[in-house]
Amino acid sequence: MSELHVALLGFGTVGQGVYEALDTHRERIKEITGKEVRIRAILIKDPSKERQIDPSIKVTTDFDEILEEEGINVVFEAIVGEEPGYTYLKKAIERGIHVVTANKAMFSSKGEDLLRRARERGVTVGYEATTAGGLPIIGAIRQLLNVNEITHIQGILNGTSNFILSQMRKEGVSFERALSTAQEKGYAEADPTSDVEGQDAFYKLMILSRAAFGSQPDWEAVPRKGITDLTSDWLQAAESFSLRFKHIGSIQREGEDICGAVEPVLVKESHPFYGVEDVENVVSVKGSLVGRVTLSGPGAGKLPTGSAMVEDFLSLIEGRYASSGAHARVGVEALIGRDGEWVVRTLDEALPEWVARFDLLDRIKLNGHLYLFIRGSEEAWDTVKHADETLQPYPVLKELPLESSLRREASVR
Secondary structure, eight states: OOEEEEEEEOOSHHHHHHHHHHHHTHHHHHHHHSSEEEEEEEEOSOTTSOOOOOTTSEEESOHHHHHHSTTOOEEEEOOSSSTTHHHHHHHHHHTTOEEEEOOHHHHHHHHHHHHHHHHHHTOOEEOGGGTSTTOOHHHHHHHHTTTOOEEEEEEEOOHHHHHHHHHHHHHOOOHHHHHHHHHHTTSSOSSOHHHHTTHHHHHHHHHHHHHHHSSOOOGGGSOBOOSTTOOHHHHHHHHHTTEEEEEEEEEEEETTEEEEEEEEEEEETTSTTTTOOTTEEEEEEEETTTEEEEEEEEOSSHHHHHHHHHHHHHHHHTTTTOOOOSOOOOOOOOSSTTEEEEEEEESSSSOOGGGGGSEEEEEEEETTEEEEEEEEEHHHHHHHHHHOTTOEEEEBOOOOOSSOHHHHHHHTO
C-alpha cells in the first residue's frame, strides 16, 4: 500500500494534537485515503526537552533537514508568530509540498501570498485551524460559496475572553480574578494581551474576511476593543436587562467596502450567542439563499485544533480544496434598518435630558452610576455620543436573520 509522508513544524500543544490525531486515527485515515500516513520528521525548537516521539521519526531543529527528506507530501505548521512560519511554508510550497497551518497571526497577513504561490506551484494550503479551533467554518464558507453570496459574519472567536466573561457573570468576580482562574486552568497565556485586547480575534476575523469576501478591509480601519474595561457592575447591569456581554468579531460587506469590528457587545436571550459559555467558540454566517448558518464548539486546545488540521489534510488529499471561484456580489441586506439599542452608563444618577430622544426600555442604579437601556436611531445616538464623551455605551448586537430575504419574499407570493 502506498504511503503519505508528512512532517510537523512545531511540537507544542497544537503540534502534539496533530501527532496524536494521526496516530490514534491511523486506521480511519487509511480507510478514507487508501494510504498509510507516515510522520517522517518533526521540527522542534528546544532539543534538550524530553518528548514522547516514536524513535523512527527524524527530530531536528533545522528546517532545511526536513526539506531534504525525500518524498514529503504535506507539512503541518503549528508555530507561533509570523516568522519563521511564513518563510518555512514559502520554501515548502516552492518544493511542491502541500501545507496545512494553524498559524493565525502569520496567515492573516501572509495568507494571500501563500495561496497565490500555492496556485502557481499546483499545491494546496489548508488553513481551517487558523480561525476557530475545532469549528469547520472555513469548509462551511467554501461550501456555501458554491451558490450563496456571504454578506455577514459574526462570531465569538476567542475562548479565553469568553471564559473570562462567563466567570465574571456566573461567579460575580472581577476581571482580574477571572483572568487568574483562566490562567490556572491553562485557558490563558502568562501574557494574555492578544486574547483580552482582541488581537487574536482580529487575526481570525481577517482570515474569515478573505475566505468569505476574497479580500480584507484596511486593518487600521477595523476598530478593536478588548474586555479589560468591563466590571462586575457592568455585567450585573446587563443581567438585570436580560442581556449578556460577549466579545464579538463581526464583518460585513457594504457596497464595495468591507467593514468589521472586534468589540464587547450585548446580546439578547433570543440571540444564538447568548448561551455560548466558557471556552466555546461560535460563528454565524449569513448566506444570500440559505440564511443564517451557525456553528459552535471548542475553539482551541490540543485535540480540537489538531482535529481541524487533520481534517484539512484529508480535504486536500481528496481534492476538496478546489477554488470556489469569484466571490459574487448580489447586494447586501441591511440588518434591521438603522435603529439600534444600547446600554449606557452615566457618571451620576440623574436622568439626562438627551434620554427624551430615545425609547427608555429599562434602567438600574448601581454604586453611584445610572445604567440606561435605550432604543433609537443610530444618527441620534451618534449626536449624543459626540456631545458627551463621558458616556460609556455598549451596543446590543443585531441578530442575523434566520432566513434570507429571498426566501421570505417567496413565501408571501
